[in-house]
Amino acid sequence: MNDTKTEQLKGITAGVNTDSGEDFFYSMEELKNLAEACGIEVKGELTQNLPRVHPALYMGTGKVEELKNLVEHMEADVVIFDSELSPSQIRNLEKDLDCEVIDRTMLILDIFGRRAKTKEAQLQVEMARLQYMLPRLVGTYVALGRQGGGSGFKNRGAGETKLELDRRKIESKIAYLRKELAKISEQRTVQRRQRQKNNVPVAALVGYTNAGKSTVMNAMLQTYGGGGSEVLEKDMLFATLDTSVRSIELPDKKEFLLADTVGFVNKLPHHLVKAFRSTLEEAAEADVLVHVVDVSSPEFETMMDVTEKTLADIGAKELPVIYAYNKADLAGVEYPQAAGDSVYLSAKERIGIDQLTGVLKRHLFSDYVRCTLLIPFDEGELVSYFNEHAAVLETKYEEDGTKLTVECRRNDYEKYKSFVVK
Template sequence: MEPVQQRAVIVGVQLQNGNNFSYSMEELRNLAAACDLQVVGELSQKSSRINPSHYIGTGKIQELAMLMESADATVIIFNDELSPSQIRNLEASLDRQVIDRTILILNIFAERAKTKEAQLQVEVAQLQYMLPRLAGMRESLGRQGGGAGLKNRGAGETKLELDRRRIEERITALQLELQNQVARRQIQRKQRHKNEVPVVCLVGYTNTGKSSLMNTLVETYHPGSDKGVFAKDMLFATLETSVRSIELPDHKTFLLTDTVGFVSQLPHHLVKAFRSTLEEVTEADLLIHVADISDPQVKQHMAVTEETLKALGADGIPTFYAYNKADLTELPYPVVEENSVTLSAKHKIGVAELVGLIRKHVFNDYIQCEILVPFERGSVVSYFNEHADVQSVSYEEQGTRLKLECRIADYERFKDDFIEMPQ
């Protein structure tokens, strides 16, 4: 039998200086759906400030109680991070399970985390969130009954029953384990820098099609390689950084990195826990900001991504824009502009144009040249056949003449082996 979905009411406060309130509430609905919660009602309040004791005013508390009763809802979801005292007061007043936007996102991350590192990062974030809220949350555990949704999810009941000291010890142990994972990734990154392979990083809001774009690029340039990444039309399908090597037909290679998607009000616990994963972004040579052009909120999504990149210290990295999902709009595609491509990753249209933009930016250390290599230095010819774009080969009395495009560094490395040609 399918579990019965828990019924929830969402609650938000629209501050006088707040923008995009209706969008934020719509996103909260999507986050609730991703947690398998059925939103059956909504309550909002306009106010100059958040009520420090109950988040909303006392009049609204009564209104909310009536709404919960009439909608037969068991869960209340608040559109901000609640303080421990707010959770306690709300649960005492309403006798219902109270959760906030932060724990909702943490639960989604906990369910989606597949790799060891992502699981460690999520658990650290959950425990750090729960630590100051233990007292209030213990009371609410009695209300966590059957049904889908937040039933014993993530860090769960047993961890909440640990005393504060044991939770702190657990956080310390997890962070040590994470440091080892981070050290491993730093070694890998150093190796890439040593090999001087350019790194291109896909960034953007959650569910804009970053993983689908990566899969399309992998399939285009390495058909049948089975190196695709998980891609699905849902929030936070990707929680781990995936790196794939893309080798173009002319032997130019770049590394393509897929990253966790951003969302507005991404909990600071998560940003902190995932900082090591997101470091990939800060060390990229080029960012591809993937946006879902079919989404009416695309401008807000792009603004959130730009704010998050700024917070990570990655706002100075050169960026191109991939306006994806054009097949869901009336817009013409592919359309190439100076720093953007309108495309459809799903239909593989516009991908070659995007690679053209990437190519111009990351392969600017190449030169066109003609070289003459003595026959006894056949290993040099082999190297250029493998690592350069050899356009023509001819054999002369003194050696092999190659017309090619290669990296300046490779040219400098072997130039003492070349026979000087008359000008």
């Protein structure tokens, strides 16, 4: 799609409202934002209420005529439909409207293609794009295909042969991408196993695109430090396509990993959910999810529903969830405040991070034990170990050793139980 500064594409958005719900209007608004994220200037919108979409044209014939007039009047280059269109619908609409027709899925795939920076994200987007294209090859060369008559390979039409060659090419490319992604997924699994072996708990940031997940991650890193650089933080749809995992070390020596994941969106193409499954597994394997919500958006409840549905799709439905209601400064609600598993904060202002951490600690470190140990002087390295890996609340030097009151992991408590004193 053309994205040059000199010649911006002009587009019209179109949609059919089949359930007369409020969600439809938000979906159309979001489609406009997606188009603009793709460098298309939206010049108009056309919607229709129907009990079901038209099988051949998606919209009614009269409405398509109206759309054609709007395209001519606005000199539009492209019409963007809010739902995924069938190959025949795209073909029929392009013929009737005499301009390029794309659907929401193509638009999202295009944005993902632009944003993908790492090898894994690029492979995932390419695979989703090819899987989307495969059924849409049908009919592309239908006119050529009919030229050949009779039976046998020699008599087949050039178009049919070309179609099959293209199909085979795409299928073999998908198989290759699948193998490459499986290798990366295996590396990710090995890293996850290593983390589990080290007993480091994991929290994953999930939520709608542009809710502020990366801002929350960076606010945590700035507040507490830890391992790794900050992540890309930008006010745009799908700024993050790769899972970034960073280590957060709290002042009381408690440490956990925080994963930033790809944002969700309404009607996220299922090919993309499938392609990004290995990336999203970071969320499914976490100990707790932090559902970041843009509470300043009037549609935040719809966004929450979409996120919860997508989490159910990837098998992360049963995990404990902390709700981080972000952008509270823009929503005009009182912040920082925490009640149960809900926290109101402004990640951009770095206000409410302490409250969020408090709720996270309750979930991630529930197995920590407070105890007093008497460590003989000749076991000095144990004192160093607890100073490094536990919160040492009090240190006393007694005749027969060092007395430490600590808050430590249960497995450390079990391991050094013999030193525990009443």
